[in-house]
Amino acid sequence: MASVFGAAVKRREDPRLITGNGRYTDDIQLPGMLYAAILRSPYAHARIRSIHVEKARQLPGVVAVFTGSDVAGKVGPIPTAWLPPNSGIKTPAHPPLAVDKVRYVGDGVAMVVAESRYIARDALDLIEVDYEVLPVVVDPEKAMAEGAPLVHDDVPGNVAFHWEAGGDPAPAFEQAEVVIRHRFRQQRLVPNPMEPRAAVAQYNAGSGDMTLWVTSQNPHIHRVLLSNILGIPEHKLRIVAVDVGGGFGCKIPCYADEALVAFAARELGRPVKWTEDRREHFLATTHGRDEVIDAELAGKRDGTMLGLRVRMVANMGAYLSTAAPGVPTILFGLITVGPYKIPYAHTEVYGVFTNTTPTDAYRGAGRPEATYVIERMADLFAKEIGMDPVEVRKKNLIPAEEFPYTTPLGLQYDSGNYHGALQKALDMLDYDRLRKEQEQLRAQGRYIGIGWSTYVEICGLGPSQVAGAVGFQGGLWESATVRVHPGGKVTVFTGTSPHGQGEETTFAQIVADRFGIPIEDVEVVHGDTDRIAMGWGTYGSRTTPVGGNAIAIAADRVLEKARKIAAHMLEVAEDDVEFTGGMFKVKGVPGRQVKFQDVVLQAYLAWNLPPGVEPGLEAQAFYDPVNFCYPFGAHACVTEVDPETGEIKILRYVAVDDCGPVINPMIVEGQVHGGVVQGIGQALWEGAVYDDEGQLVTGSFMDYAMPKARFFPKFETAHTVTPAPHNPLGVKGIGETGTIAATPAVVNSVVDALRPFGVTDLEMPLTPEKIWKITHGREAR
Amino acid sequence: MIPSAFAYERAQSVRDAVRLLESHQGEAKILSGGHSLIPLLKLRLTSPSVLIDIGGLSELRGISAGEDQVVVGALTTHAEVANSPVIKEKLPLLAEAARQIGDLQVRNRGTVGGSLAHADPASDLPAVALALDAVLTLEGPDGRNEIPIGDFILGPLLTALGGSDVVVSISFPIPKGRWKGAYEKYPHPASGYAVVGVAAVLAVDGGGLIREARVGITGAADTPYRAREVEAALIGKPADEETIRQAAEQADAEGSFSGDLFASADYRRHLCKVYARRALARALP
Numbered sequence A: 001m002a003s004v005f006g007a008a009v010k011r012r013e014d015p016r017l018i019t020g021n022g023r024y025t026d027d028i029q030l031p032g033m034l035y036a037a038i039l040r041s042p043y044a045h046a047r048i049r050s051i052h053v054e055k056a057r058q059l060p061g062v063v064a065v066f067t068g069s070d071v072a073g074k075v076g077p078i079p080t081a082w083l084p085p086n087s088g089i090k091t092p093a094h095p096p097l098a099v100d101k102v103r104y105v106g107d108g109v110a111m112v113v114a115e116s117r118y119i120a121r122d123a124l125d126l127i128e129v130d131y132e133v134l135p136v137v138v139d140p141e142k143a144m145a146e147g148a149p150l151v152h153d154d155v156p157g158n159v160a161f162h163w164e165a166g167g168d169p170a171p172a173f174e175q176a177e178v179v180i181r182h183r184f185r186q187q188r189l190v191p192n193p194m195e196p197r198a199a200v201a202q203y204n205a206g207s208g209d210m211t212l213w214v215t216s217q218n219p220h221i222h223r224v225l226l227s228n229i230l231g232i233p234e235h236k237l238r239i240v241a242v243d244v245g246g247g248f249g250c251k252i253p254c255y256a257d258e259a260l261v262a263f264a265a266r267e268l269g270r271p272v273k274w275t276e277d278r279r280e281h282f283l284a285t286t287h288g289r290d291e292v293i294d295a296e297l298a299g300k301r302d303g304t305m306l307g308l309r310v311r312m313v314a315n316m317g318a319y320l321s322t323a324a325p326g327v328p329t330i331l332f333g334l335i336t337v338g339p340y341k342i343p344y345a346h347t348e349v350y351g352v353f354t355n356t357t358p359t360d361a362y363r364g365a366g367r368p369e370a371t372y373v374i375e376r377m378a379d380l381f382a383k384e385i386g387m388d389p390v391e392v393r394k395k396n397l398i399p400a401e402e403f404p405y406t407t408p409l410g411l412q413y414d415s416g417n418y419h420g421a422l423q424k425a426l427d428m429l430d431y432d433r434l435r436k437e438q439e440q441l442r443a444q445g446r447y448i449g450i451g452w453s454t455y456v457e458i459c460g461l462g463p464s465q466v467a468g469a470v471g472f473q474g475g476l477w478e479s480a481t482v483r484v485h486p487g488g489k490v491t492v493f494t495g496t497s498p499h500g501q502g503e504e505t506t507f508a509q510i511v512a513d514r515f516g517i518p519i520e521d522v523e524v525v526h527g528d529t530d531r532i533a534m535g536w537g538t539y540g541s542r543t544t545p546v547g548g549n550a551i552a553i554a555a556d557r558v559l560e561k562a563r564k565i566a567a568h569m570l571e572v573a574e575d576d577v578e579f580t581g582g583m584f585k586v587k588g589v590p591g592r593q594v595k596f597q598d599v600v601l602q603a604y605l606a607w608n609l610p611p612g613v614e615p616g617l618e619a620q621a622f623y624d625p626v627n628f629c630y631p632f633g634a635h636a637c638v639t640e641v642d643p644e645t646g647e648i649k650i651l652r653y654v655a656v657d658d659c660g661p662v663i664n665p666m667i668v669e670g671q672v673h674g675g676v677v678q679g680i681g682q683a684l685w686e687g688a689v690y691d692d693e694g695q696l697v698t699g700s701f702m703d704y705a706m707p708k709a710r711f712f713p714k715f716e717t718a719h720t721v722t723p724a725p726h727n728p729l730g731v732k733g734i735g736e737t738g739t740i741a742a743t744p745a746v747v748n749s750v751v752d753a754l755r756p757f758g759v760t761d762l763e764m765p766l767t768p769e770k771i772w773k774i775t776h777g778r779e780a781r
Numbered sequence B: 001m002i003p004s005a006f007a008y009e010r011a012q013s014v015r016d017a018v019r020l021l022e023s024h025q026g027e028a029k030i031l032s033g034g035h036s037l038i039p040l041l042k043l044r045l046t047s048p049s050v051l052i053d054i055g056g057l058s059e060l061r062g063i064s065a066g067e068d069q070v071v072v073g074a075l076t077t078h079a080e081v082a083n084s085p086v087i088k089e090k091l092p093l094l095a096e097a098a099r100q101i102g103d104l105q106v107r108n109r110g111t112v113g114g115s116l117a118h119a120d121p122a123s124d125l126p127a128v129a130l131a132l133d134a135v136l137t138l139e140g141p142d143g144r145n146e147i148p149i150g151d152f153i154l155g156p157l158l159t160a161l162g163g164s165d166v167v168v169s170i171s172f173p174i175p176k177g178r179w180k181g182a183y184e185k186y187p188h189p190a191s192g193y194a195v196v197g198v199a200a201v202l203a204v205d206g207g208g209l210i211r212e213a214r215v216g217i218t219g220a221a222d223t224p225y226r227a228r229e230v231e232a233a234l235i236g237k238p239a240d241e242e243t244i245r246q247a248a249e250q251a252d253a254e255g256s257f258s259g260d261l262f263a264s265a266d267y268r269r270h271l272c273k274v275y276a277r278r279a280l281a282r283a284l285p
């Protein structure tokens, strides 16, 4: 039987999802269910003088209206759960509904609960709020300036935290022959998963049990946090998030909305549902990125990189969302040197409050920004010293023989063959020929660009000791239970919480492969705190490297026990039994064997178990990773710029990624495609824009440009395989690599295309008008 | 994005629809494909108390071609236009434009009559209707009347449609002699609507001189317009690249331009010229 580990098995979750048989939160219908709607602030910064809810209460069908003062003391503040150490972090109270002040457009002011969604929405228009509008600050650098409006009165200078990593890079800059200084902007992005956020709460007054269906990437974290917010003990609180329609980071945080829904269900004794609409998603769900970065690279004329200094000002929005402070610090600040051997590095990060929607993780979270900076700097450096950007990379990439490699920022990169991935991409692209072609086309007035991005990223964070050391207020291990049923079928319980990534398939492959049984015999269960004891969810590309390994370990524990039983059944010593192709066989005695399923049945019948072996066949594992995982690769993008209109066309996109052994190539390719699309989305189209009053002027799909399939050529993908040495499966994450790698590859490509116009940098998104102004400027000359 | 309450009526005939509109005195709106109206309702930018659904009226659906013109029923969908063999043969630029509207779902639901009645300044069909000199047939309380597209679209989301009028059909004259047409669109990366869309029709005489030229431009300015200066610069000139290049420079002479987040007024003017030239180049017979 060909191994199912490594096979391009079709995603088992898809038939359910694409035939409308999924069960998303908004699909839940309960008898007597009420609907909630939330009144959101139209002002970015204002004092609430008064709120009158009488008219809304009187609308037929309205059951209750709650304001900030109604829920104060009953629903606790919304916490921040990542507190980077030695950063002086300030976490001003985040009330579930504004009490005295609103701090961003979209901030919750009141909640209506009514018999229908329509009535609830109508009632919002009847609530009268008297606002005293206050001065607004939306730009994080302006927010730090003397005299800027204060978002929180008790946070001077609006600085939420100040964090540093690395040593003093002065020695590098003293030796430097060349110093490149540059400022980069990471524009704000709106995650926009297909499914907006939603919550349904049901309270059983008899037992005191609360069930909350919620769009979450990490139901157990939600349980911990909501238990505190609502004062419901964990064993009385069940969180369900089985089918979740994408998250990209914005479903990590715990929001006030779900806490309020649960509160209302308990208060009113009826189930309550709330579903965000797309307009609310733009305003009230966390955004990503939004940082200004100053970078300095010290180098020698022969192309050697010597040192890097990076200073970031990160816009945190009006409150610190659940995981937000970890993004610009740990997930950005520790990996600014990228895949290069740079002896000295230092990162400094300011997290700043502004009157904008809070930011938090967005696919890649910190690592796209770090990759963007170092990859753009590599190109700027190459240009300055007159070297090909590929040569500069080759010269500085950490050589394969130097792993594990400790960086000046304190990480230990586990394994890598960075030159190997780059070479593969060079071959796929036929780089030298393409450069010649580029020259020829330029002579004809056509502007082709080639852009590179060689990256390394951090994922599958752990061990938990390190999680604690970096201020993550939780563990980062993962749990798995592998339960073999008497008939030989298997249920796998995972504490990760896939929401589109396909682990119902890949996790089944891991177990089917180990047990030598058909994948159809394995079911993967996730996303329900009543069925899974504990876990930490899905984010940071941890699901397979951490959750997958937990499953492999649990499955091996099952096999260990099964082997004992098999040996007993075969009447030989355990050492004489080998397990292959789903059969326990006596070594060297062909034909003396017993099937996995027969052993399983014996485990349950327990008629004849070896002494000391308990009946039943299941095992649990709590896997705490030994180190982070470091996937890497090389991406290249070929673009053509139309100098007449500034329009950019992507001609080719080559992605070589290394995530260790590939469990399912089809799923890995899907992850790369989706990630690349989002990375290119940031480079070319996406961008959330606030005006000076703090109004989001890109608040809908009419003006916020999501990438569409027709914008792209067929991607050319390939892999190299360098196992992670520290986990049983050797796997690394692949969920975010595309987003991390793609953005600088595209910008480098367009800058390269426009080199004849003297262009060295462009600010994202590269909208055609920006390009046209450049090409037009030259034509006018 | 939850609309406020409205009543729903299903019209039994065009006459019935007109009667219903009259009886509700400005409180009612016609519902065709709903792909422009429903989004407005959801955003509560409009809150009619009654919707009059004409979706079931087969008399408003279909495409018929004569010698001189193609008549498209108001309820005909963009997909039907894009895929119609008759339109592809007689007025390929109309099919070309319809094919570029929104996405598959939008084209399957959105209607030609709804698009013109809605008069979104960035919608595609007005450009083609202008370039083909289309004529709309309306039915109102006083019966039917015809109105040329140029008199019908008055401004952004503003038409000559009376409060109780229904668009019945649109007739697109087929240009005579040797002619060709083309539609060139620059879609907004977010909405898919036209940042600029240029429809061009060129006809030549026996000597290769341009006999007839009509250029409709949508998206770029606050209202779709006929680029009359471009047309004037083409008539009587040899049908070649040089003529087109010079004429297209006048593409922003009409229309009032203002900028938005995606494209400034200057950039829009520039795009008009480039896209006019590209459309005209493909419309060279």
Ligand SMILES: Cc1cc2nc3c(=O)[nH]c(=O)nc-3n(C[C@H](O)[C@H](O)[C@H](O)COP(=O)(O)OP(=O)(O)OC[C@H]3O[C@@H](n4cnc5c(N)ncnc54)[C@H](O)[C@@H]3O)c2cc1C
Binding pocket: B029, B030, B031, B032, B033, B034, B035, B036, B037, B038, B039, B074, B075, B078, B100, B101, B102, B103, B106, B109, B110, B111, B112, B113, B114, B115, B116, B117, B118, B120, B122, B123, B124, B125, B161, B165, B166, B167, B168, B191, B192, B193, B194
């Ligand atoms: C996602 C999306 C993308 C789109 N992209 C594009 C695009 O790229 N290009 C483009 O041109 N359009 C685009 N559209 C708009 C689409 O073409 C609409 O369908 C069309 O504009 C309106 O047609 P409808 O039948 O849906 O009209 P409806 O929404 O039903 O009605 C629109 C308006 O016209 C009135 N009306 C409708 N029919 C009649 C009639 N027969 N007589 C009198 N009044 C009438 C209605 O009362 C209403 O005020 C897009 C729409 C969506 C939702």
